[in-house]
Amino acid sequence: MALTTIAWNMQSWLDVAPDSGFSIHNLPFGVFETRDRGLRAGIAIGDYIVDLAVLAERRLLSVPTDAPCNEGDLQRALNQPVLNDFIALGKPVTSAVRLRVQELLAASSHAAQAPDLWTHALVRQRDAEMRMPLRVPNYTDFYSSLHHAMNVGAMFRDPKNPLLPNWRHLPVAYHGRASSIVVSGTPIRRPCGQIKREADAAPIFGPTRALDFELEVAFAIGKASQLGRPITTSEAEDYIFGLVLFNDWSARDIQKWEYQPLGPFLGKNFGSTISPWIVTLEALEPFRVPTPSQEPKPLPYLRFAGDTSFDVHLEVDITTPNGATMTVCRSNFKHMYWNMCQQLAHHTVNGCNVEVGDLMASGTLSGPTPESYGSMLELTWNGRNPICLPDGSTRTFIEDGDTVTLRGWAERDGVRVGFGEARTTILPAWCTEA
Amino acid sequence: MALTTIAWNMQSWLDVAPDSGFSIHNLPFGVFETRDRGLRAGIAIGDYIVDLAVLAERRLLSVPTDAPCNEGDLQRALNQPVLNDFIALGKPVTSAVRLRVQELLAASSHAAQAPDLWTHALVRQRDAEMRMPLRVPNYTDFYSSLHHAMNVGAMFRDPKNPLLPNWRHLPVAYHGRASSIVVSGTPIRRPCGQIKREADAAPIFGPTRALDFELEVAFAIGKASQLGRPITTSEAEDYIFGLVLFNDWSARDIQKWEYQPLGPFLGKNFGSTISPWIVTLEALEPFRVPTPSQEPKPLPYLRFAGDTSFDVHLEVDITTPNGATMTVCRSNFKHMYWNMCQQLAHHTVNGCNVEVGDLMASGTLSGPTPESYGSMLELTWNGRNPICLPDGSTRTFIEDGDTVTLRGWAERDGVRVGFGEARTTILPAWCTEA
Numbered sequence: 001m002a003l004t005t006i007a008w009n010m011q012s013w014l015d016v017a018p019d020s021g022f023s024i025h026n027l028p029f030g031v032f033e034t035r036d037r038g039l040r041a042g043i044a045i046g047d048y049i050v051d052l053a054v055l056a057e058r059r060l061l062s063v064p065t066d067a068p069c070n071e072g073d074l075q076r077a078l079n080q081p082v083l084n085d086f087i088a089l090g091k092p093v094t095s096a097v098r099l100r101v102q103e104l105l106a107a108s109s110h111a112a113q114a115p116d117l118w119t120h121a122l123v124r125q126r127d128a129e130m131r132m133p134l135r136v137p138n139y140t141d142f143y144s145s146l147h148h149a150m151n152v153g154a155m156f157r158d159p160k161n162p163l164l165p166n167w168r169h170l171p172v173a174y175h176g177r178a179s180s181i182v183v184s185g186t187p188i189r190r191p192c193g194q195i196k197r198e199a200d201a202a203p204i205f206g207p208t209r210a211l212d213f214e215l216e217v218a219f220a221i222g223k224a225s226q227l228g229r230p231i232t233t234s235e236a237e238d239y240i241f242g243l244v245l246f247n248d249w250s251a252r253d254i255q256k257w258e259y260q261p262l263g264p265f266l267g268k269n270f271g272s273t274i275s276p277w278i279v280t281l282e283a284l285e286p287f288r289v290p291t292p293s294q295e296p297k298p299l300p301y302l303r304f305a306g307d308t309s310f311d312v313h314l315e316v317d318i319t320t321p322n323g324a325t326m327t328v329c330r331s332n333f334k335h336m337y338w339n340m341c342q343q344l345a346h347h348t349v350n351g352c353n354v355e356v357g358d359l360m361a362s363g364t365l366s367g368p369t370p371e372s373y374g375s376m377l378e379l380t381w382n383g384r385n386p387i388c389l390p391d392g393s394t395r396t397f398i399e400d401g402d403t404v405t406l407r408g409w410a411e412r413d414g415v416r417v418g419f420g421e422a423r424t425t426i427l428p429a430w431c432t433e434a
Numbered sequence: 435m436a437l438t439t440i441a442w443n444m445q446s447w448l449d450v451a452p453d454s455g456f457s458i459h460n461l462p463f464g465v466f467e468t469r470d471r472g473l474r475a476g477i478a479i480g481d482y483i484v485d486l487a488v489l490a491e492r493r494l495l496s497v498p499t500d501a502p503c504n505e506g507d508l509q510r511a512l513n514q515p516v517l518n519d520f521i522a523l524g525k526p527v528t529s530a531v532r533l534r535v536q537e538l539l540a541a542s543s544h545a546a547q548a549p550d551l552w553t554h555a556l557v558r559q560r561d562a563e564m565r566m567p568l569r570v571p572n573y574t575d576f577y578s579s580l581h582h583a584m585n586v587g588a589m590f591r592d593p594k595n596p597l598l599p600n601w602r603h604l605p606v607a608y609h610g611r612a613s614s615i616v617v618s619g620t621p622i623r624r625p626c627g628q629i630k631r632e633a634d635a636a637p638i639f640g641p642t643r644a645l646d647f648e649l650e651v652a653f654a655i656g657k658a659s660q661l662g663r664p665i666t667t668s669e670a671e672d673y674i675f676g677l678v679l680f681n682d683w684s685a686r687d688i689q690k691w692e693y694q695p696l697g698p699f700l701g702k703n704f705g706s707t708i709s710p711w712i713v714t715l716e717a718l719e720p721f722r723v724p725t726p727s728q729e730p731k732p733l734p735y736l737r738f739a740g741d742t743s744f745d746v747h748l749e750v751d752i753t754t755p756n757g758a759t760m761t762v763c764r765s766n767f768k769h770m771y772w773n774m775c776q777q778l779a780h781h782t783v784n785g786c787n788v789e790v791g792d793l794m795a796s797g798t799l800s801g802p803t804p805e806s807y808g809s810m811l812e813l814t815w816n817g818r819n820p821i822c823l824p825d826g827s828t829r830t831f832i833e834d835g836d837t838v839t840l841r842g843w844a845e846r847d848g849v850r851v852g853f854g855e856a857r858t859t860i861l862p863a864w865c866t867e868a
Contacts, residue, residue: 137571138613143696164694169637170628174696175609175703179572179787180661189662191784194604194733203603205733227614227705228623230864254784260598262577262608263697269609270784271661299628299639350625350688350704351864355613430664430785 008286009415012105013112014122016046021409021418024105025286027098028242028277028419029083032128039081039131043101044277044420047125050101053078054121060111061100064092082135083278084357087222087241094222094241095282130185130276133244134220136178137355139272140347141216141248141363143172144338146292148366151378168296171338171346173363176248177269181359184422188271190400192431193254207429208251210383211398215316215374215406217333218246218361219340220278221354228351233304236341237281239354245275245314245406245422246361252377252397274359275406275422283417287311287410291339298342301349308339312419314365314408316374321401324391328379331365331372333408400428442720443849446539447546448556450480455843455852458539459720461532462676462711462853463517466562473515473565477535478711478854481559484535487512488555494545495534498526516569517712518791521656521675528656528675529716564619564710567678568654570612571789573706574781575650575682575797577606578772580726582800585812602730605772605780607797610682611703615793618856622705624834626865627688641863642685644817645832649750649808649840651767652680652795653774654712655788662785667738670775671715673788679709679748679840679856680795686811686831708793709840709856717851721745721844725773732776735783742773746853748799748842750808755835758825762813765799765806767842834862 012024022028022044032042032049042049055061056075063074069089074097077086087094104111111117143149149172153162166172182188190211194203222241225231231239248268255267288307297303312333319325338346343360364374373379376397380386383396398404403425409418446458456462456478466476466483476483489495490509497508503523508531511520521528538545545551577583583606587596600606616622624645628637656675659665665673682702689701722741731737746767753759772780777794798808807813810831814820817830832838837859843852 138611141696166628166630166637166691166694170692172692172696173699175611175699177572177609177786178612179789179792180785182661189785192664193784194600196600202730203600203733205735227616228861228864230626251784257600258604258606259695259697260600261693261697262575262606263693263695265607265609266780266784266786269786296636299637301639346700350627350685350700351614351623352611352700352703353613358613427662430662 009413011107012045013107013109014046014048014105019416020046021416021420022046023416024102025415026279026283026417027101028279028283029133030277031082031131031133032123033131034123034128041078041083041086042123043098044125045105049123049125049128051121051123052097055101058117060104061097064096067093069093083133084135088356091222091238098280098282130183132183133276133278134357136181136357136359138358139176139178139181140173140358141176141361142338142343143363144336144343145363145366146337147335147368148364148374148378151366151373155382169298171343173343173347174263176272180269181272181274183276184273186273187425187427188249188273189427190429191251191254191266191270192429193251193266194257195253196257203257205431206433207431208254209397210252211426212250212252212376213316213398213404214248214250214364215314215329215331216246216248216361216363216365217243217312217408218274218359219243221356221358221360224356225348225354227353230351231344231348233302233341233345236344239344240281240340242278242280243284244278245408245419246359247273247404247406247422247424248361249273273422273424275420277420279417279419284310284410286412286415287417289334292335292337294337301345302342304339304341308341309334309336310410312408312410314406317405318389318395319403319405320389320391320393322391324389326389328387329372329374331367331374333365335365335367336362398426400426402426443847445541446479447541447543448480448482448539452848453850454480455850455854456480457850458536459849460713460717460851461535462713462717463567464711465516465565465567466557467565468557468562475512475517475520476557477532478559479539483557483559483562485555485557486531489535492551494538495531498530501527503527517567518569522790525656525672532714532716564617566617567710567712568791570615570791570793572792573610573612573615574607574792575610575795576772576777577797578770578777579797579800580771581769581802582798582808582812585800585807589816603732605777607781608697610706614703615706615708617710618707620707621859621861622683622707623861624863625685625688625700625704626863627685627700628691629687630691637691639865640867641865642688643831644686645860646684646686646810647750647832647838648682648684648798649748649763649765650680650682650795650797650799651677651746651842652708652793653677655790655792655794658790659782659788661787664785665778665782667736667775667779670778673778674715674774676712676714677718678712679842679853680793681707681838681840681856681858682795683707707856707858709854711854713851713853718744718844720846720849721851723768726769726771728771735779736776738773738775742775743768743770744844746842746844748840751839752823752829753837753839754823754825754827756825758823760823762821763806763808765801765808767799769799769801770796832860834860836860
């Protein structure tokens, strides 16, 4: 990994707050827009964005000599409204760009002495709008948190035997809706749909009464695979470009009525929110941890070597319409039972192909303790134990005007690699109560 | 519909066989490739393809004066490797192009006297390769055949009560995998995966032993909708560009083990096959029939007016490696319980948005009689009644080297509108028997 690793405890000549997740060790990729620049590819550093197209125009970025593309390809890829073309250039190129930016931003760099360059190449984050970083050709949602699967199984099936027989043998997953994935800051309208109440013989139509978030992390595919050609666990990381926070919005009552026998559909596909900055796998390198032990031992195609889980602290805030905020969940990405390499190996073992920009989400990342549960369904135990918010109001599920914010960061020895946030405000439904 | 309807019983100056589905009444859109032309948009007529880019270059196509695009946009859209940009120009443009081609091909046309034009504008279908006509941003599979749902329910749940409670209240559906949709003629490899046999305590890994086709028809979305904004049943046809045959390949044993609780995943996403020609909704106009009666009466958002089902005869052939062919299924698209307008209204009632090129498949189109069942699962009743083929071999499911061909056409008063075919040959698995 020599080529892609950033020196530990490096500092930038730019003023970066010690608690900023966008340290010089992170340098995540995103797409931003300003009034005069249009849509551009950028890298986050502290409170700023590095405009990559400006660096490319000034010939400050270069592609490795053995890469199958040239500077013109890079420049074109950085001027697209999404990062797919840039990512598709391959890790040798994207890693070289990231390392070059780190070099330019390092305290030791002569580039600090080029005020004209940085006047053009740096944009304040508060002056820019973040956009969807990717066109997402396919979206898959896993169900890989043991604690979440146990909680849901205990609630709706059998508390003594909460896991279905297949759960410990394979990373259960389903295909979600790619079109309705939106970037942090985009409001989502409370969905309407069919709801079947216990007491009624037939379903009614109305707004969901059980709107929920799901705290998830998703990885973005960086390299396409061929139809019919599985990806092994040992190859998997080559195909993973980076990670984002993912809020898989859910309408529990709609889902409950519709999901048999083919799985969730309208209970999920009205919207999902991602954080705008894609944190590269390279940036997370120092935060590797072992995957939790798996029993029974998985089938050979799901076995893996090394530390392939990541220690990323995760939080969820609820902010009420009057501004009262409370952190309702503190969890960690490392709790995930099936790691990303296993997920990708499973997904493709039947020959299913992946495309650049595909998102594969973890499923709700609940930890072992109640305060780490990653959904209102679990935090309130299906509405039985409402959460009391600091303004005196209570919540069983999410209400109109509420804002839900996911946050995440990795930290070690004072070095922070953060995801920023995935923030969503809920608008009222278009339909009325039945 | 005056603008979009083709005169009845029209003839072409081109020699079109009476049993050709590509009559002058059809004129479906597709993408073809020849050695010297690259990828081009075309319209099928008899044994030929009309090269639309040639017509556009010669200024024989025009856009309506009130359309929000010009001839340059049309020319660019016709030179793309997929039809999405062309379709996105809107029905006023795509319908005008189709009607103009019909005018040029009509027996009464002076264009017949322009041999130089047709030398360039006509390509023999046998000299061209058909390609994926669309980039498919999202793929949804419905489960809208009552007979199929009853058969599956009777087989695996309760023969006396085969339908789940939600089935007659909503068009059940799930999201499928867009990346693995391929065009007719593309071989598909038998998938490997986890299979749990009754007698075993744990799953084994190996090639599926229950590879199946599913006879379906899919509609392609021609107009994008906004997130949060439902499409009503009365608006739905504005959003439907046209239809293709769809073979939703399935591995029944993999599906059976994995599908609880989130639905089908690896049992389906290794490949789906579509026919290359998109038959427009306009071409199917003369073949409207009433939707089968629905009991109980659906909720208001699922109610509709007029004849919104279509009488399209459907067939499935199996051809063995030694060339023996047998038609194993004869069904009809008109049997579908929930019509396309209802499917689209349901899909978007929660605010889910659609994109140009999305495919929405019907689910297996089984009819009421055993010979009309649209899958091997049903035709052999889960392998209990093998099919005897003309070469003396038998089939419970599909074997390596078999070719499965879907065909479909509408016909009335000697006028035929055909879909061509969706043909797939199965390659052996990469993994070995466990």
